[in-house]
Amino acid sequence: MSQAQMIRAMRISIFSGASSVVWQLVCSIQPLFNVFFQNYLGASAGQLGLLVTIIQLAGVFQILGIFLHGWIGRQKPIFIIGHVIHRSLTAIIAFVAFYVARGGSAERGVVIIILAMGVSWIFANSSSACWWSWVADLFPESMRGEFFMRRSSIIQIVNIAWFFVASTLLDIFPRESALVVFGVIISVGAVAGLLDILSQIVTPEILPETK
Numbered sequence: 001m002s003q004a005q006m007i008r009a010m011r012i013s014i015f016s017g018a019s020s021v022v023w024q025l026v027c028s029i030q031p032l033f034n035v036f037f038q039n040y041l042g043a044s045a046g047q048l049g050l051l052v053t054i055i056q057l058a059g060v061f062q063i064l065g066i067f068l069h070g071w072i073g074r075q076k077p078i079f080i081i082g083h084v085i086h087r088s089l090t091a092i093i094a095f096v097a098f099y100v101a102r103g104g105s106a107e108r109g110v111v112i113i114i115l116a117m118g119v120s121w122i123f124a125n126s127s128s129a130c131w132w133s134w135v136a137d138l139f140p141e142s143m144r145g146e147f148f149m150r151r152s153s154i155i156q157i158v159n160i161a162w163f164f165v166a167s168t169l170l171d172i173f174p175r176e177s178a179l180v181v182f183g184v185i186i187s188v189g190a191v192a193g194l195l196d197i198l199s200q201i202v203t204p205e206i207l208p209e210t211k
Helices: 003-027 031-040 045-072 076-101 106-138 141-172 175-202
Strands: none
Touching: 003 031, 003 076, 003 106, 003 141, 003 175, 031 045, 031 076, 031 106, 031 141, 031 175, 045 076, 045 106, 076 106, 076 175, 141 175
């Protein structure tokens, strides 16, 4: 890989990481999601615990990623396809927020989210290991640590800024509009999550014969 390609890959990786944290803050088990799930949909502690358990158990599907890599012999396609499906399914959380805001059943919304996120994280775990291997091949060990420290710093800044914006929006609007606000910020998170993955399509993959 040329120097220009590596620089572009690093920039894309930083952008994708920043987009990922925007998604993660509102579309995964984080404080804002938990407030939405329990306080506004009325999910019980047991239902939140069930969701967390399902997501944790989905981790066993990382083994499937090993078999997929061995069968296909590629890392990038497995990661891209698996994570596009994963992030697309989490957009259902935004749908539930708007659905309940318009008078839909909150109990049904809780069930839909549990099912959608369970399936979503199966796809995530089945393809996530391929990202680590793919990126490890892209960036030489001599500069990998420094790059990921810089990337992590930028991600933390975006995390703080997005948390502030999302929290402020929830405080500004009245409680009666909270579900709509959640629907908007979760939609933003879902779009950012997809951009995280789609932006990496142009990043090259070091194939075995070229290593």
